[in-house]
Amino acid sequence: MERNDLLDHIFWHTLTGAHARHADGGGGARRYTQGFSPIVAFADPARPDFAALAAVCDPGEPFYCDSWNGAAPPGWKIDAESTMFRMVWRGAMPAADPAPDAQALGPRHAAQALELALLCKPGPFGLRTIELGDYFGCFDGERLMAMAGERLRAPGLCEISGVCTHPDYQGRGLAKKLILKLVRRHLQRGDTSFLHVMRSNDAHQLYLRMGFEDYLESVVRVISREES
Incomplete structure (x- = not known):
């Protein structure tokens, strides 16, 4: 690449x-x-x-x-x-928004988002991390089931980060839908999506199947x- x-x-x-x-x-x-x-x-x-x-x-x-x-x-x-691994999206534009019911996360969701991140450990995360970009969550009533959002960015590039699914709601494809929702939004505005995943994380293979490619390992x- x-x-x-x-x-x-x-x-x-x-x-x-x-x-x-x-x-x-x-x-x-x-x-x-x-x-x-x-x-x-x-x-x-x-x-x-x-x-x-x-x-x-x-x-x-x-x-x-x-x-x-x-x-x-x-x-x-x-x-x-x-x-x-730093991975870059090389797949096609998702045909439709796969998570149309996902809610945009704002300041009132900050504590819930941090609690989910502390449980799932997606990487460095703080109470104000969701202010760094657009974050979306899937809810079961008032309970945050899964989330994903944006962090690092530069002209033409936007990172997908904070990808989490509560253990009680795994197996439903929620994180994948949120990732593809963000990919679609990025492509629509002319940005390329990228993300980071630890070498030991099984999600690396999932991201490869989704359409991401390895850019570098650091x-x-x-x-x-x-x-x-």
Whole structure:
């Protein structure tokens, strides 16, 4: 697949571009403001600017960090490490909205969305994450069964993220319908959908069958400043 600099460095381009108003930091480092997704990014992962990052991170505060694989500098520690796939949609336009009854999620749904994310662990998620894009949910009465929405973005690109289904409602294809709903919306406005999935997640094969292709596999770490 042809390389795309925006997609190669999507975390940095998002935090210095579309989501700059939701970011803190300077120099060669940025983080989402507290309350949003606990993610950091470096302008150059090969030469990460930890000095700039330290100024906006509390000791013990965990962050997800993509594409940096060097040794932790003094004052920092690596709490977890794995790899994830960045996948890009290469399928056709879904013929119709597969989830027409899905509700747009707003501030009144924030606590429910966070509760579902903490249960399902789709990746870094905060109380205000649903403010980063359009989020949709499937409800059983007032109970949130499943959700999916948008996070990272750059010109022509939009990430599908926060994909969750409550264990009580699995097997109904709810997450797949929400993903395809978002793909359709993206294609209609001229954007390409992409998403992230951990190597160990069985959903990787599902996404391949749906029409996503692997773009790259990168190191992902959870890092934090050491306590004094």
